[in-house]
Amino acid sequence: MTLHTTAPEEADRLPASAKERILEIVADCRSLEGPLLPILHAVQHEFGYIPEGAKPVIASALNLSRAEVHGTVTFYPDFRAHPAGRHVLKLCRAEACQALGGHALGDQARAMLGIDWHETAADGTITLEPVFCLGLCACGPAAMLDGELHARLDADGLAELITEIGR
Numbered sequence: 001m002t003l004h005t006t007a008p009e010e011a012d013r014l015p016a017s018a019k020e021r022i023l024e025i026v027a028d029c030r031s032l033e034g035p036l037l038p039i040l041h042a043v044q045h046e047f048g049y050i051p052e053g054a055k056p057v058i059a060s061a062l063n064l065s066r067a068e069v070h071g072t073v074t075f076y077p078d079f080r081a082h083p084a085g086r087h088v089l090k091l092c093r094a095e096a097c098q099a100l101g102g103h104a105l106g107d108q109a110r111a112m113l114g115i116d117w118h119e120t121a122a123d124g125t126i127t128l129e130p131v132f133c134l135g136l137c138a139c140g141p142a143a144m145l146d147g148e149l150h151a152r153l154d155a156d157g158l159a160e161l162i163t164e165i166g167r
C-alpha cells in the first residue's frame with residue numbers, strides 16, 4: 001500500500017476549523033463505495049467551493065494522490081475552485097441545447113455579464129457556469145438560475161433573467 005503525505009503548505013492555509021470540518025465529512029462518507037465524489041460534493045455544499053487546501057487533506061485521508069483528487073475536481077464542471085456569487089446562472093452547453101441556440105445564449109450571457117464561463121462578477125452578484133445537460137433536452141435551450149430550471153430560453157428570456165437579478 002502506498003502512503004501519500006499531506007502537503008503541509010496548502011493544507012496549513014486552511015483554517016483549523018475548516019480542516020476539522022473536512023475531516024468530519026470524510027469520516028461521514030468514507031464507508032461509501034467510491035467516497036471521493038460524495039466527499040467533494042459535501043465539501044462544496046459546506047464551503048460553496050472546493051478550497052485548494054482541502055485537496056491534500058482529502059487525498060491524505062483517503063490514501064489517494066493529490067493528483068487524483070485534483071483530477072477529479074477539475075474533471076467535473078460542477079466543482080468550483082472559487083466561492084460563487086450570490087446568484088449562479090448555469091447555461092446548458094450540451095449538444096441538444098447548442099443545436100437550439102444555446103451557443104448564442106452563451107455569448108449573450110457573457111457579453112451582458114462581462115464575465116466568462118466559471119467566472120464571478122467583480123461585485124459578487126453572479127457566477128456564470130456551463131452545464132452539460134439539465135434533463136430538458138427536448139425543451140432547450142435550458143438554463144438554471146439559483147437552482148430553478150428555465151426551458152426554451154431565448155434572447156429576451158435570458159435578458160429578463162439577468163435583469164431580474166439586478167444586472
Ligand code: FES
Pocket residue numbers: 092093094095096097098132133134135136137138140141142
Ligand atoms: S442538452 Fe441541454 S438540457 Fe439536455
